Amino acid sequence: MKSQMVLSKSLFSKSGNPGKAVQHKAKSAFWVMVSKEMADHIHSWRFIVLFVLIVLTFFASMYVSLGNLKQAVGNTSDPDHIFLYLKLLTATENSMPPFHVFVSFLGPLLGISLGFDAVNSEKNNGTLIRLMAQPVYRDNLLLSKFVSTLILVSVLFISLVLLMTGGGLLITGVRMEPQELLRIMAFVGISILYVGFWLSLSILLSIGLRQAATSALTAIGIWLFFTVFYQILINLVVRAVLPDPDFLSAEQIAAYNELILTLLRVSPSQLYTDATTTLLMPSVRSLGPVTMEQMAGAIPAPLPFKESLMIVWPQVSGLVASTVVCFALGYYIFMRREIRS
Amino acid sequence: MDPIIQLKGLTKCYGALKAVDDLSLDIAKGEVFGLLGPNGAGKTTTILMMLGLSEPTAGSAWVSGINATSRPIEVKRKVGYMPDSVGFYDSMTAFENLLYLGRLNGLPEPEVRSRAAEMMEVVGLSAHMHQKTATYSRGMKQRLGVADVLIKKPEVIILDEPTLGIDPSGVKEFLHLIKELSVGQGLTVLLSSHHLHHVQQVCDRVGIFVKGKLLAEGSINALSGNLFNKDGYTTAITLGNAPAQPLPFEEELLAWGVINKMEVAGDTIHFSSSSDISARLVKVFVEKGFEVIGVQRKEYGLEDIYQKYFENNSTEATANEKSDGFIKKSFFKKRKPR
Numbered sequence: 001m002k003s004q005m006v007l008s009k010s011l012f013s014k015s016g017n018p019g020k021a022v023q024h025k026a027k028s029a030f031w032v033m034v035s036k037e038m039a040d041h042i043h044s045w046r047f048i049v050l051f052v053l054i055v056l057t058f059f060a061s062m063y064v065s066l067g068n069l070k071q072a073v074g075n076t077s078d079p080d081h082i083f084l085y086l087k088l089l090t091a092t093e094n095s096m097p098p099f100h101v102f103v104s105f106l107g108p109l110l111g112i113s114l115g116f117d118a119v120n121s122e123k124n125n126g127t128l129i130r131l132m133a134q135p136v137y138r139d140n141l142l143l144s145k146f147v148s149t150l151i152l153v154s155v156l157f158i159s160l161v162l163l164m165t166g167g168g169l170l171i172t173g174v175r176m177e178p179q180e181l182l183r184i185m186a187f188v189g190i191s192i193l194y195v196g197f198w199l200s201l202s203i204l205l206s207i208g209l210r211q212a213a214t215s216a217l218t219a220i221g222i223w224l225f226f227t228v229f230y231q232i233l234i235n236l237v238v239r240a241v242l243p244d245p246d247f248l249s250a251e252q253i254a255a256y257n258e259l260i261l262t263l264l265r266v267s268p269s270q271l272y273t274d275a276t277t278t279l280l281m282p283s284v285r286s287l288g289p290v291t292m293e294q295m296a297g298a299i300p301a302p303l304p305f306k307e308s309l310m311i312v313w314p315q316v317s318g319l320v321a322s323t324v325v326c327f328a329l330g331y332y333i334f335m336r337r338e339i340r341s
Numbered sequence: 342m343d344p345i346i347q348l349k350g351l352t353k354c355y356g357a358l359k360a361v362d363d364l365s366l367d368i369a370k371g372e373v374f375g376l377l378g379p380n381g382a383g384k385t386t387t388i389l390m391m392l393g394l395s396e397p398t399a400g401s402a403w404v405s406g407i408n409a410t411s412r413p414i415e416v417k418r419k420v421g422y423m424p425d426s427v428g429f430y431d432s433m434t435a436f437e438n439l440l441y442l443g444r445l446n447g448l449p450e451p452e453v454r455s456r457a458a459e460m461m462e463v464v465g466l467s468a469h470m471h472q473k474t475a476t477y478s479r480g481m482k483q484r485l486g487v488a489d490v491l492i493k494k495p496e497v498i499i500l501d502e503p504t505l506g507i508d509p510s511g512v513k514e515f516l517h518l519i520k521e522l523s524v525g526q527g528l529t530v531l532l533s534s535h536h537l538h539h540v541q542q543v544c545d546r547v548g549i550f551v552k553g554k555l556l557a558e559g560s561i562n563a564l565s566g567n568l569f570n571k572d573g574y575t576t577a578i579t580l581g582n583a584p585a586q587p588l589p590f591e592e593e594l595l596a597w598g599v600i601n602k603m604e605v606a607g608d609t610i611h612f613s614s615s616s617d618i619s620a621r622l623v624k625v626f627v628e629k630g631f632e633v634i635g636v637q638r639k640e641y642g643l644e645d646i647y648q649k650y651f652e653n654n655s656t657e658a659t660a661n662e663k664s665d666g667f668i669k670k671s672f673f674k675k676r677k678p679r
Contacts, residue, residue, distance in 0.1 A: 032444040043432065126428025130489065132394055133422035134445045135414045338395045340385065 029136040030144055037148035041114060050110050051156065057106065058160050061099040065091040066171065079283040079300045085180045088168050089187070090280050100276040103191050104269050105227070110153060111198025112219040117212035118145040118203045119334065124212070132339050142334055145203060146196075146327065153195045157188045182305045183279050190279070190316060194272040197323040198223070204330035207337075226267040234263050261287070271319050275312040282308060287315075345370045345497060345529050346391065350400035353386050353553075360386045362553035363400070368531060368546075370496075373523045375544035376533040383553040384533040385425065388499055391531075392422055405496060418446070421490030425502035427482060431475035435466060435485050438474055439492060446493040460488040464518065480511040487518065497529045498522070504539045516543045575639040576612045576619040581632030583608040590629060597621075 027035075041047045065072075065088050072091035075081050090098045119142070122128040131141060161184055165176060201222065205215040238260055245253055264270050278284045282302030303311075344367035353361040361383040368374045376384050389395035391402045393413025402409040409416045429438045436457060443453040461467045464484040469477070477485065483503060490498050500519070504512045520543045523530045534540050540547055541561060548558040557564055586605050594600055602613040612622060619638045626633050 027444065027450075029445050029447065032441070036441055040430075040432065125431070126424065126426050127430055129394075129424045130427060130429075130442075131445070133392060133417060133420075133424070134442060134493070135418040135447070136445055137414065338389065340389065 029134075030140045033136070033140060033144035034148045034151070037144055038152060041149065041152055046113055047152070050106075050113060054106055054110065054156065055160070057102045058099055058164075061092070061096060061102060062088070062164060062167070064093065064096045065089070065098065068093055069172070079302050080281055083177065083180055083183075083282060083302070084172060084174045085165060085168055085176055086183060086280050086282070088164060089184070100187065100191070100280060101273075103194070104272050104276070107191060107195045107272070108198040108223045108227075108269070111149075111195040112202045112216065112223060114149045114152075115145070115199045115202035116206055116216040116219050118142075119206045120210055120215060121206075121212050123210075123339070129339050138335055139331060142203065142207075142327075142331060146200060149199055150192065150196055153199075154188075154192050157191055161185075161188050179282075179305045183282070183308070186305075186309065187276055187279050190272065190275050190312075190319070193316070193319050193323065194268065197268050197319055197326070200323050200326040200330065204326045204333075207330045207334050227269050230267045231264065234260065265315070265318065268319060268322060271315040275315040275319075278308050278312045284308070285311070287311060343370055344368060345405050346374075346531065347403040348387070348391070348400070349403070351387065351390060351397050351402055352399040353383070353390060353395065354398045359553050361390070361397075364550075364553070364555055365400075366548060366555060366558065368529060370529055371523070371527050373520070373530040373532065373543055373545045375540035375547040376531060376550055377535065377537065377540055377547050378533075378550035379535055382550045384550055385501055387550075388422070388501055388531070388533060391499065392417060392420060418493070419496045421493055421495035421498040423483075423486040423490050423498070423500045423503060425505055427486040427489070429474035429477075429482065429485065431473065433474065434471045435474050435477065436461065436470045438485070439488055442489050443492045448492070456492060457488075460492050463491065464488045465514075480507045480515075483507055483511075483515060484518075487515075487522075491522070495528065497531065499531045499533075501533050502535070503532065504534060504536055512539060519543055574614050574617050574619075576614070576617075576622060577609055577635075577637040577639070578612070578619075578622055578626060578633060579609045579635035579637075580626070581608070581634050584610070584631065590625070594622075594625065 068091045069084070069087060072078070072087045073081050073084055080086065089100065092098045119128070122131070128141075132138065165181075165184070168174070169176070198219070202215065202219045205219050206212070209215040209218060242256055245256075248256070265274070274287050278287065282305075283300060285303055285307075346366070346368040348364050348366040351361055351364040352359070364387060376387070378384050386395060390397045391404060391409050393402075393409040393416055396410055404416045405419055407415050407419075429435070430441075433441070439457040439460060440453055443457050444450075448456060458467070458470070461470045464487050466481060466484055466488065469481065474482065474485065483506075486503075487500075490500075503519070504515060507515060516539060519530060519532070522528050523543075530543075532540060532544060544561070546558065546560050547564065549556045549564075584605065588594070588603075588605065588610070591603065594603070597618070599614045599616050599618055600612055601615060602611075604611040612618065617638070619636055623633055623636055
C-alpha cells in the first residue's frame with residue numbers, strides 16, 4: 001500500500017534533523033497571519049476596485065490643482081501662498097473638491113469595505129474554528145486583520161503622496177520646505193488614522209453581526225448617518241431648542257456656537273476635516289469662532305507646524321480614542337465568544 | 342494506564358440547559374476512542390472544552406497533563422482538531438492552505454514545504470495539491486482536513502464527525518487512514534460520531550454519550566458483555582421438521598452447564614448461553630439425526646448497544662416528562678420522535 005510506505009517515511013522525517021529547525025527561526029504566528037491577510041487583500045477584487053478609485057480621484061484632483069497652482073501661488077493676499085506643495089493638495093476651482101475632502105468620503109468606504117467581513121466570513125466558511133484550533137492567540141487574529149489592512153492603506157497613501165511631491169518637484173522645480181513635508185506626513189498619518197477608525201468599527205461589526213452583508217450595511221449606515229444626517233439632526237435640534245440669537249449677547253452666541261461645534265465633532269468625519277484643514281492650511285489658527293479681541297493684533301501669517309498640530313491635537317486624540325474604543329469592544333466580545341462551526 | 346486525555350467532572354451549561362453533565366473520562370495514549378452519541382448530545386461541546394475553545398462551567402479538562410482551560414495554546418500545540426464542517430480558504434490552493442497552517446504552527450520555512458507535500462501524499466491528495474480548495478469535493482476536503490491536523494505533528498488528534506457526508510467507499514478509506522495513523526504513528530485518536538458502524542470499525546474503546554452524560558464506556562465487547570450478560574450468547578437453530586417437545590436430549594445439553602435458557606418455538610430452538618456453543622450444538626443435533634437447515638448466532642454489535650442505551654434513556658426521559666409535564670401534555674399532544 002502506497003500510503004503505508006509514506007507513513008513510515010514520515011515517521012522517519014519526524015525524528016530526523018532537529019538541528020535544521022534551530023537554524024531557521026520560524027516567523028511568529030502573528031506575522032504569518034498578517035502576511036496572509038495582506039496577500040488576501042491584494043488579490044481581492046474589492047481592494048483592486050478601491051485602489052483604482054482612490055488613485056483616480058487622486059490624479060483627478062492633482063490635475064485640477066496643477067491647473068490652478070499658478071493662480072494660487074501668485075495670490076499674495078493668501079498667507080499660505082508660499083507653500084507650493086500644500087497648495088498642490090488643496091488648491092481647486094469649484095469643479096472638483098481637493099484630495100483631502102475626497103479622502104474624508106472614500107476613507108470610510110475603504111475602511112468599511114476592507115473590514116466588514118473580517119471575522120464573520122471566516123466564521124461562516126468554517127475557517128475560524130480551524131484557525132482557533134491552532135496554537136495562536138485569539139487576539140492575534142483580530143490584530144492581524146487590523147494591522148494588515150492598515151499597512152496596505154498606509155502604503156497606498158504614502159506612495160500617493162510621495163508621487164505627488166515627486167511630480168511637483170519635477171514639474172515646478174521648487175524646493176520643498178521641511179515644514180511642508182512634516183505637514184504632508186501628518187496629513188497622511190491622520191488619513192491613515194481616519195481609515196483605521198472605520199476599519200476598527202467595521203471589524204467590530206463583523207464580530208458582532210453574523211452575516212457579512214448585515215455588517216456591511218450597518219457600517220455604511222453609520223457612515224451615512226455621520227456624514228449626512230448628523231449635521232441635519234444637529235441643525236434641527238439647535239433650531240428647536242436653542243433660544244433666538246437676536247435676544248442673546250455676543251458671548252452667549254459664541255458659547256452656543258462652541259457647543260454646536262462640539263456636538264458636530266462627535267462625528268469622526270468632522271474631526272478628520274478639522275484636522276486636515278488645519279494641517280494643510282497653515283493660516284488656520286482656530287477651529288472655533290474667534291472673537292474680535294482675539295483677532296486684534298493678529299498678523300495673518302501661517303502658523304508654525306507645531307502650533308497647527310497643537311490646534312488639531314484634540315481631534316487627533318478623539319480619532320485615536322474612538323478607534324481604540326471600537327477595537328477594544330470588538331476584542332472584548334471576540335475573546336469571550338465561544339467559537340463553533 | 343497513563344491517560345493522555347483526562348476529563349474531571351466536566352460540566353457545561355448554556356443557561357438552564359446542561360450540555361455536558363459531570364463528565365469524567367480517561368483516554369490512554371495510543372488509543373482510538375469513539376465518542377458516540379446522537380446529535381445534540383454534547384459531543385462537540387466536550388471537544389471544544391478539551392481544546393480550551395469553550396470554558397467549562399465546572400470541572401476541568403487535561404490533555405497530556407496540561408489544563409486546557411487555562412493553558413489552551415500549549416494544548417493546541419499537541420492536539421490536532423478537525424471540526425465537523427472543516428472549511429478552507431477558497432481563494433487559496435490546498436497546498437497553500439496547508440502551508441499556512443504549518444507556518445502558524447511555527448514550522449520553519451524550509452521544512453514547512455516538504456512537510457506539507459508529505460502530508461498531501463499521506464492523505465492521497467498529491468495529484469490535486471495545486472488545485473483551489475473551492476473545487477474540492479467533500480471527501481477531499483475531509484482528507485485535506487486530516488493533512489491539516491497532521492502537519493503540526495500532534496500527539497492527539499480529535500476528529501469531530503469525520504465521516505459525515507462522505508460516500509461509503511470514502512468512509513472506508515478514511516477510517517483505514519485513521520487506523521493506519523494510530524497504529525503507525527502511535528497517535529491517540531478521539532473520534533466523535535453518531536455513525537455506529539464507522540466507530541465500530543476503528544475504535545478500541547467507545548463511550549456512549551447521551552444528553553451530556555456518559556452512559557457507558559469500554560471496549561465494544563465489554564459493553565455488549567455488560568449489557569447483555571443476562572442473555573450472553575444467543576444461538577438459534579432451525580430444523581427441517583419440528584422436534585418433539587420437550588427435546589428428548591434436553592438433559593444432556595443442560596449437563597454442559599453453559600446453557601441458561603432453552604426455548605422451542607415450532608421448528609426453531611433458541612439457546613442462551615454464557616459461552617459460544619453454536620458449533621457444539623450443531624454437532625449434537627446432526628448426530629441425533631436432525632436436519633439442521635439454519636444456524637443463527639447472534640452477536641451484539643454496537644447497533645444493539647446503542648439501541649439498548651438509547652431506548653433505556655428515552656423511556657426514562659418520557660417517564661420524567663410524564664410526571665412534570667402532565668398538564669402540558671394533555672393540552673398539546675406532543676409526540677416524541679424516536
